[in-house]
Every structure is written in C-alpha cells, then in structure tokens.
Amino acid sequence: MNNLGWKLFNALFPRNLESFARRFAGGPLILDNPFAKVQTRALIDVQRLLAKEIGVQLIFFTANADYNILSGFRRVIRLRKSGANSKTNRSHIEMVSATFEDLTETKEAVA
Structure with missing residues (x-):
C-alpha cells in the first residue's frame, strides 16, 4: 500500500475509536x-x-405528560398553540411553564 493509501486507510479506520468519536x-x-x-x-x-458519553445534547419534543418520564429531566419547557395569524396562516406557540432544576445536587444529597 502506498503512502497516500495508508493515510487514507488510517483516516477512515482509526486505531483509537474513542478519540475518533470524541473528535467528530x-x-x-x-x-x-x-x-x-x-x-x-x-x-x-x-x-x-x-x-452524554458521546457529547450529544438530546432535545426531546413530546406531548407526553407522564410525571415518571419528565421527572428525570433538569429542564422541561411546556408550550401550547396560542393561535394563528390569519394573514400569513402561521401558527404561533407560547410558553406555558418552564422548570429548571439541578438534579445532580438532589441525587448527591440523597446518596
């Protein structure tokens, strides 16, 4: 394999997959x-x-209001349709409530 081929192979198939995952x-x-x-x-x-391990921020959109599911999230923002603009036919939403909790402190205090 020539030098260029070897460099291409190393770029496509890294030996250290962890560093590759963190970089991309x-x-x-x-x-x-x-x-x-x-x-x-x-x-x-x-x-x-x-x-969290691969450095991805998950943003969940759902209409599910199950407390057991939502209680595990530090930030919950509830939205609702507030109407539509009759001229542009665009729907509008508004924030109903927002909850911002630091669950790490709660878990450490319990443990």
Whole structure:
C-alpha cells in the first residue's frame, strides 16, 4: 500500500475509536416524540447516558405528560398553540411553564 493509501486507510479506520468519536461527535440531536415506543424510565436514562458519553445534547419534543418520564429531566419547557395569524396562516406557540432544576445536587444529597 502506498503512502497516500495508508493515510487514507488510517483516516477512515482509526486505531483509537474513542478519540475518533470524541473528535467528530457532539452537538444537538432533536428527537420528535421518542416516548411513543419507549416509555420506561430506565431506557430513557440509558439514552441520556449514552448521549452524554458521546457529547450529544438530546432535545426531546413530546406531548407526553407522564410525571415518571419528565421527572428525570433538569429542564422541561411546556408550550401550547396560542393561535394563528390569519394573514400569513402561521401558527404561533407560547410558553406555558418552564422548570429548571439541578438534579445532580438532589441525587448527591440523597446518596
């Protein structure tokens, strides 16, 4: 294999997958109604732990109001439709409530 081929091979198939994942991972990932099929808190926690390890910020959009699911999130913002503009036919939304909690302090205090 010539020098250029070897460099290409190393770029495509890195020996250290962890450093490769950290270099190219990250950013937000928007999930539309992920609780439709996955409704156990344990599975949601696994998704969040995996995302944290690879540096991905998960943003969940759902109409599910199950306290057991939502209680595990530090930030919950509730929105609702507030009407539509008759001229542009655009729907408008407004914030109903926002909850911002630091769950790490709560877990450490309990442990």
